[in-house]
Amino acid sequence: MTFTWPWFKPAKPQPASKILWLDLGDLGDLVNPSGPHEQWQDHGLGLLRTILHQNGVQTDLASTRAVTSWEQLARQIKGYDMLLMNVRSYTFPPAYKAAQIFKELNPAGLIVAGGMHATVAPDEMLAIPEFDRICQGPGEGIIVDLVKDPLAYPRLVQGVGAKSMAEWPMIDRTLWPQPQGWRNKRRWHWKWPLEPACGWGPGPVATLITSRVCPWQCVFCNENSYIPNMGRKPVDQVIDELNFLDRHYGVGSVVIHDSMFFQNPTWLKEWIEKYPRKTKRWTYWAAGRADTVRQWPDLFEALIRETNWRTISIGFESGSDRMLRLLNKECTEEDNYFAIDLVNRIGDDLEAKGEQPPKFWSNIMLGIPGEQPEDAFKTMRMLKQMKRVFPSIAFYAPYPGSALGNQLIAEGKSLMSKENYHRFPDDEKVKGVNYQFYRELLAGKYDAEINEGVDAAMHGAELYQGALVKA
Amino acid sequence: MSSFSSPHFMYLFALKSGKKKLAYGQSPADALEILRIRLSEQEMSEIVADQFIKINQRDLQQYVGELG
Numbered sequence: 001m002t003f004t005w006p007w008f009k010p011a012k013p014q015p016a017s018k019i020l021w022l023d024l025g026d027l028g029d030l031v032n033p034s035g036p037h038e039q040w041q042d043h044g045l046g047l048l049r050t051i052l053h054q055n056g057v058q059t060d061l062a063s064t065r066a067v068t069s070w071e072q073l074a075r076q077i078k079g080y081d082m083l084l085m086n087v088r089s090y091t092f093p094p095a096y097k098a099a100q101i102f103k104e105l106n107p108a109g110l111i112v113a114g115g116m117h118a119t120v121a122p123d124e125m126l127a128i129p130e131f132d133r134i135c136q137g138p139g140e141g142i143i144v145d146l147v148k149d150p151l152a153y154p155r156l157v158q159g160v161g162a163k164s165m166a167e168w169p170m171i172d173r174t175l176w177p178q179p180q181g182w183r184n185k186r187r188w189h190w191k192w193p194l195e196p197a198c199g200w201g202p203g204p205v206a207t208l209i210t211s212r213v214c215p216w217q218c219v220f221c222n223e224n225s226y227i228p229n230m231g232r233k234p235v236d237q238v239i240d241e242l243n244f245l246d247r248h249y250g251v252g253s254v255v256i257h258d259s260m261f262f263q264n265p266t267w268l269k270e271w272i273e274k275y276p277r278k279t280k281r282w283t284y285w286a287a288g289r290a291d292t293v294r295q296w297p298d299l300f301e302a303l304i305r306e307t308n309w310r311t312i313s314i315g316f317e318s319g320s321d322r323m324l325r326l327l328n329k330e331c332t333e334e335d336n337y338f339a340i341d342l343v344n345r346i347g348d349d350l351e352a353k354g355e356q357p358p359k360f361w362s363n364i365m366l367g368i369p370g371e372q373p374e375d376a377f378k379t380m381r382m383l384k385q386m387k388r389v390f391p392s393i394a395f396y397a398p399y400p401g402s403a404l405g406n407q408l409i410a411e412g413k414s415l416m417s418k419e420n421y422h423r424f425p426d427d428e429k430v431k432g433v434n435y436q437f438y439r440e441l442l443a444g445k446y447d448a449e450i451n452e453g454v455d456a457a458m459h460g461a462e463l464y465q466g467a468l469v470k471a
Numbered sequence: 472m473s474s475f476s477s478p479h480f481m482y483l484f485a486l487k488s489g490k491k492k493l494a495y496g497q498s499p500a501d502a503l504e505i506l507r508i509r510l511s512e513q514e515m516s517e518i519v520a521d522q523f524i525k526i527n528q529r530d531l532q533q534y535v536g537e538l539g
Contacts, residue, residue: 120532216474217481217528219495225528295475326508328495330474370509403481403531407493410538411514 015060018081019147021049022098023063023177024091027073030065031180036188036198038065039179043209043257044086044115046171048143054169055144059084063177064094070101078105084147087115089399092124092418099130112150114139114159119226120401122156124418135159138228140168164231165212170241194249199390200285200311200361201253206245210238210267214260216289218315219328219404220365220396223259235270239278246280254284262288265299272299275307285311285361290335297342304346304358311390313361314339319382320375323368328403336382344387359388366441367395367433369408373449376441380450384459391464395438397429483534485522490539492518493531499523 023045029038052059062076077083083102087095099111114135118125125134133150135142138161146153162168173193179185188196189203197203211232215224245251262268275281286309293300293314303309318324321333340360347357364383366376383391398405398414408414413431428435440446442464482502483491496502499520507515526534 217479217495225531289474291474322508325496325505328479328505330477330479401532403493403495403528406531406535407538410490410535 015079017058017060018079019057019059019084020077020080020082021045021059021061021084022077023061023065024085024087024094024098025063025065026094027064027070028068030063030177031068031184033184033188036196039188039190039196041173041176041195041207042086043171043207044139046173046176047168048084048086048139049175050169050172051140051143052147053172053175057144057147061175061177064098066177066180070097073098074101074105077102080106081109082147082150083109083111085111085113085115087113087117087125089117089120089401091115092117092121096128096130096418099128103130110150112146116226116401120399124400126156133157137161137226161228161230165210165233166231166237168233170244173245191249194245194251195255197252200255201283203252204250205253205255206242206249206251206282207255207257208238208241209233209257210261211258211264215263216260216330217328217403218317218330220317220399220402221259225403226401232264232267235267235274238271239274242279242282251280251282254282256284256286258287260289261286262292262296262300262303265296268299268303272302272306281308283308283310283356285313287313287315288339289331290314290316290339291331293339293342294335297338301342301346304343305350310356310358311361312343312358313363315363316382317363317365318368318371318375319378319380320371323365323371323375323379326368326370326404327365333378333382337385340382340385344385347388357388359390360386361390361392362386364391364393365396366393366438367430367435369396369404369413369430369433371433373437373446376438377446377450380441380446380464381454383463384450384454389463393442393464395427395429395433395435397427481526481528481531482523483526483537485519486539487517487519488539491534491537493534493538494523499525 023042033039049059064073067073085095102109102111110132111130112133113131118134119136122136125131133153133155135157137159139159140162141160176193178192179190190196191204194204194206197205212230213224213227217224242251316336317327317329319333324331343358343360350357362383364379398408398416400406400409408430415429415431477497479495479497481495482499484494486492494502494506496505503520
């Protein structure tokens with residue numbers, strides 16, 4: 001056993017590799033996060049690092065979230081030959097800042113960047129001279145060769161993906177960044193490498209993905225335009241992964257991060273058959289749509305009752321048919337109220353039996369171009385009808401790559417730029433939108449008007465006061 | 472109007488400026504009505520209503536540079 005004086009600082013561990021993967025996010029999000037969602041881990045990073053390591057390509061890890069200053073990051077990224085980054089639109093600002101710092105410190109180093117922003121806004125990525133190689137699309141089929149010999153590829157590389165998620169290895173979650181500081185870990189009860197609880201279920205939280213691509217065409221998202229169709233991860237593989245995580249780390253609850261979990265009825269029926277019998281039937285968060293709830297109500301109810309689906313994320317977005325049409329949601333007010341009434345009824349029934357009722361994670365959008373006050377009032381009325389709900393309210397944001405976003409950018413109406421793609425809730429995003437009205441709305445100023453159209457409101461204005469979240 | 476009973480399609484309408492305007496709906500006429508929700512009368516008057524193509528949403532990125 002080695003003894004050290006209490007004040008002896010152990011030497012900084014020697015790098016295991018000359019290749020560094022940089023996890024991206026706002027400075028300090030793993031040091032002193034304002035909430036649990038800032039601490040969600042990057043599944044793309046996890047998958048690609050796992051593939052690299054399994055193929056003999058070791059990488060070190062740093063994170064913009066694990067430092068509180070760029071100077072602190074600089075000390076960690078000096079001395080590497082290659083920097084890898086998975087760049088989303090909202091992490092584009094820290095990505096290119098980190099790239100500039102890396103090149104100053106390592107002039108001969110190469111930077112390889114991929115991720116969603118490379119796919120939806122390649123021109124912005126290409127405009128950053130520090131990005132030596134930019135990979136569009138999925139990376140799992142190309143990452144090993146690209147990292148081994150990046151100069152064999154053109155500057156803009158087309159990624160190669162698997163045909164099915166069944167081909168993906170299980171993410172080695174120890175390759176994710178760690179929370180910093182014992183106070184942070186204690187505050188969030190964070191048992192890394194699983195993730196901390198965020199109010200959707202008890203920790204430790206196992207997050208995973210069972211499917212890629214929501215095939216619908218909502219114009220604020222439109223990921224179907226960019227991500228190729230892919231076979232869903234087999235139910236047995238998902239169950240094996242959860243049981244592995246439980247054996248090794250202890251699972252408290254699950255978050256299924258699929259863009260659209262409630263699709264593919266054949267898969268869901270197998271899930272209903274196997275998940276309750278082959279796992280500890282942890283409660284989970286997963287996403288659906290109001291029109292699919294209305295299309296398959298029995299399947300939806302069975303998932304809630306039999307598989308413990310307890311936090312139901314639905315992109316209601318608006319309570320107004322006008323706005324739902326503008327967003328190309330292909331759902332109606334009637335679809336939304338059907339889903340709300342059904343979940344309210346199931347919740348009442350479960351509660352009467354002494355069981356935990358399901359709760360909505362209700363995605364709501366305000367500040368949509370063309371929205372009138374009455375549209376917003378209808379949305380708040382709809383929200384008030386949900387008996388059990390976590391409201392997730394954000395201002396509409398015209399992200400590049402989304403159909404409406406591209407059109408608004410072309411019209412010169414977007415207030416977003418590559419310097420402020422950050423997902424801050426209060427940011428004004430579109431010209432011509434009266435954001436003061438929305439701030440007053442969320443402060444409860446119009447509650448009388450909202451309640452005029454409500455027979456029996458479940459909630460008062462406290463439901464949405466101060467409830468703006470990051471878009 | 473759910474996606475099962477009334478699917479939507481994407482259209483690119485010609486603009487008098489030579490650019491294109493993205494719209495979507497159950498039909499070209501419906502798509503123009505949806506545009507009317509957020510565009511001014513002046514902006515609508517720039518659209519050449521009978522000149523449009525229907526596009527697959529996966530092809531949308533090809534036309535981003537032509538939008539106006």
